[in-house]
Amino acid sequence: xxxxxxxxxxxxxxxxxxxxxxxxxxxxxxxxxxxxxxxxxxxxxxxxxxxxxxxxxxxxxxxxxxxxxxxxxxxxxxxxxxxxxxxxxxxxxxxxxxxxxxxxxxxxxxxxxxxxxxxxxxxxxxxxxxxxxxxxxxxxxxxxxxxxxxxxxxxxxxxxxxxxxxxxxxxxxxxxxxxxxxxxxxxxxxxxxxxxxxxx
Amino acid sequence: xxxxxxxxxxxxxxxxxxxxxxxxxxxxxxxxxxxxxxxxxxxxxxxxxxxxxxxxxxxxxxxxxxxxxxxxxxxxxxxxxxxxxxxxxxxxxxxxxxxxxxxxxxxxxxxxxxxxxxxxxxxxxxxxxxxxxxxxxxxxxxxxxxxxxxxxxxxxxxxxxxxxxxxxxxxxxxxxxxxxxxxxxxxxxxxxxxxxxxxxxxxxxxxxxxxxxxxxxxxxxxxxxxxxxxxxxxxxxxxxxxxxxxxxxxxxxxxxxxxxxxxxxxxxxxxxxxxxxxxxxxxxxxxxxxxxxxxxxxxxxxxxxxxxxxxxxxxxxxxxxxxxxxxxxxxxxxxxxxxxxxxxxxxxxxxxxxxxxxxxxxxxxxxxxxxxxxxxxxxxxxxxxxxxxxxxxxxxxxxxxxxxxxxxxxxxxxxxxxxxxxxxxxxxxxxxxxxxxxxxxxxxxxxxxxxxxxxxxxxxxxxxxxxx
Numbered sequence: 001x002x003x004x005x006x007x008x009x010x011x012x013x014x015x016x017x018x019x020x021x022x023x024x025x026x027x028x029x030x031x032x033x034x035x036x037x038x039x040x041x042x043x044x045x046x047x048x049x050x051x052x053x054x055x056x057x058x059x060x061x062x063x064x065x066x067x068x069x070x071x072x073x074x075x076x077x078x079x080x081x082x083x084x085x086x087x088x089x090x091x092x093x094x095x096x097x098x099x100x101x102x103x104x105x106x107x108x109x110x111x112x113x114x115x116x117x118x119x120x121x122x123x124x125x126x127x128x129x130x131x132x133x134x135x136x137x138x139x140x141x142x143x144x145x146x147x148x149x150x151x152x153x154x155x156x157x158x159x160x161x162x163x164x165x166x167x168x169x170x171x172x173x174x175x176x177x178x179x180x181x182x183x184x185x186x187x188x189x190x191x192x193x194x195x196x197x198x199x200x
Numbered sequence: 201x202x203x204x205x206x207x208x209x210x211x212x213x214x215x216x217x218x219x220x221x222x223x224x225x226x227x228x229x230x231x232x233x234x235x236x237x238x239x240x241x242x243x244x245x246x247x248x249x250x251x252x253x254x255x256x257x258x259x260x261x262x263x264x265x266x267x268x269x270x271x272x273x274x275x276x277x278x279x280x281x282x283x284x285x286x287x288x289x290x291x292x293x294x295x296x297x298x299x300x301x302x303x304x305x306x307x308x309x310x311x312x313x314x315x316x317x318x319x320x321x322x323x324x325x326x327x328x329x330x331x332x333x334x335x336x337x338x339x340x341x342x343x344x345x346x347x348x349x350x351x352x353x354x355x356x357x358x359x360x361x362x363x364x365x366x367x368x369x370x371x372x373x374x375x376x377x378x379x380x381x382x383x384x385x386x387x388x389x390x391x392x393x394x395x396x397x398x399x400x401x402x403x404x405x406x407x408x409x410x411x412x413x414x415x416x417x418x419x420x421x422x423x424x425x426x427x428x429x430x431x432x433x434x435x436x437x438x439x440x441x442x443x444x445x446x447x448x449x450x451x452x453x454x455x456x457x458x459x460x461x462x463x464x465x466x467x468x469x470x471x472x473x474x475x476x477x478x479x480x481x482x483x484x485x486x487x488x489x490x491x492x493x494x495x496x497x498x499x500x501x502x503x504x505x506x507x508x509x510x511x512x513x514x515x516x517x518x519x520x521x522x523x524x525x526x527x528x529x530x531x532x533x534x535x536x537x538x539x540x541x542x543x544x545x546x547x548x549x550x551x552x553x554x555x556x557x558x559x560x561x562x563x564x565x566x567x568x569x570x571x572x573x574x575x576x577x578x579x580x581x582x583x584x585x586x587x588x589x590x591x592x593x594x595x596x597x598x599x600x601x602x603x604x605x606x607x608x609x610x611x612x613x614x615x616x617x618x619x620x621x622x623x624x625x626x627x628x629x630x631x632x633x634x635x636x637x638x639x640x641x642x643x644x645x646x647x648x649x650x651x652x653x654x655x656x657x658x659x660x661x662x663x664x665x666x667x668x
Contacts, residue, residue, distance in 0.1 A: 022627040031273040033234035076389040082324040084340035113342035180350045
């Protein structure tokens with residue numbers, strides 16, 4: 001997994017609450033057996049109409065948001081299906097950071113497994129970021145995970161909370177299976193203890 | 201109860217780090233596993249405990265002519281699961297077995313789901329198994345690989361919430377109405393970060409299958425998992441099942457299971473009350489499971505909602521759903537009915553739907569399909585003659601699978617089609633691009649199929665006999 005330390009990137013807004021993982025990556029694209037190549041299908045049904053024409057009103061179709069790497073959205077982002085194809089699509093499209101007032105648990109967890117930083121801010125802070133993004137074409141944020149701050153060129157400076165372990169995990173791009181396997185002896189001992197007592 | 205299960209499975213607990221939690225049962229299906237098996241191969245790892253890992257194929261499988269998967273990518277995914285299970289020694293219930301079915305129907309049927317177990321699957325509706333007092337939750341594909349390789353997960357402990365379902369259900373009110381009503385009242389994210397335990401008189405009176413319906417949709421409230429304390433209903437369901445302890449071992453297990461129940465006076469981080477006595481049959485009107493109301497109610501008027509975000513969301517949902525604010529729910533006409541899924545695809549669900557459909561005909565403009573949750577459900581239904589009731593009424597009787605719950609197989613709504621569905625999600629495009637989903641109970645779905653619009657099933661004229 002690629003480490004996440006710092007990011008300076010264009011912000012793209014998706015101004016909806018409860019963005020579900022079916023919307024992020026519709027089911028017809030879950031049939032691939034690889035992890036890659038999902039970005040082209042990100043928000044598929046919001047980007048193209050039924051005839052395959054571009055829906056120009058959708059933010060990600062606007063010229064000004066091309067090349068964005070920070071995704072800004074509303075509460076309960078990533079709700080619904082556990083599909084990890086959602087963060088795969090977000091990452092493959094080019095986003096490394098998602099900012100929202102709240103995230104669904106499974107999606108939030110899946111982000112860290114893929115080197116995506118999900119940042120929770122207050123509703124007011126997110127509102128302010130939507131306004132700033134709307135007001136200024138080419139609006140960029142600097143996301144510094146090391147120091148847990150978000151800044152922009154206009155003097156914005158917001159600190160954000162993140163679990164210390166998760167932060168460390170992203171900063172170093174760790175392999176968590178490897179980390180668990182460091183406890184191999186404890187796992188084996190547990191299995192032996194359980195087998196002996198047959199606790200279910 | 202959550203604390204007890206957690207303690208029984210916590211192998212490593214270090215300050216400031218997630219715990220390492222042992223997993224007793226890992227269920228696997230074809231959609232969220234191929235990249236996990238590939239990960240094992242790339243890193244030269246094995247499945248640590250193949251005997252605790254069970255697989256089936258459910259999401260992609262056609263519900264008619266099931267061996268002929270015409271979509272080559274679907275077929276590849278199904279074939280990949282077969283090959284992976286063979287390579288890594290994982291037990292697979294494939295299309296040739298009667299146990300094949302929606303993974304959360306299959307597990308309990310086989311007796312794999314026990315009180316006190318930790319159960320995971322790369323599927324958010326793993327919360328279903330919480331109905332037995334198991335700690336069961338959905339995980340992503342990276343975590344599927346993690347569990348395959350280590351039989352463990354790194355987990356931070358969730359907060360605990362107690363939901364008290366107070367009062368008695370009135371006739372015509374189902375477990376589905378209880379959970380839809382709860383989510384309509386409190387929203388789709390009030391459970392985020394919590395494991396919910398459902399308690400109260402109305403929960404104790406539910407059958408095992410009804411409890412599964414409630415726990416199934418815990419994820420729609422945002423909860424990590426839903427739990428119901430095991431009791432005689434649970435034990436009676438489990439006794440004699442293939443993977444349940446047998447004979448004296450079963451009685452010993454029951455003793456241990458009883459001890460799991462939440463102690464009197466235990467404290468939860470949050471407790472919520474929900475009145476079941478005043479509940480009426482629920483129908484969703486929007487594109488989030490929380491956008492629901494009673495059948496006697498109307499589509500809301502967005503301007504009357506309290507917050508700007510709610511107004512915006514409701515406006516956009518109503519537009520997508522092709523509805524008019526203020527329309528009575530009973531005026532909404534439908535084109536399609538789907539009865540099935542891990543929420544409502546079990547035998548009792550089919551019995552309930554059949555009792556409504558018996559002696560009636562599906563409205564000529566409605567296509568109605570019944571998809572049993574598993575091969576076993578299908579066989580049982582056929583033994584009871586439910587298939588005949590459905591077919592005579594004009595429903596299509598299909599083979600087991602996830603089907604139109606998420607429409608990865610050929611069962612897909614066409615743009616603009618409106619469906620009364622017993623599944624769990626009404627998201628935009630969930631059942632097919634432009635498709636409009638209304639979540640309801642099996643009884644309400646069957647009644648809607650007959651009338652061609654939503655009706656209050658409490659007023660249904662049940663017929664004892666099938667009439668021509």
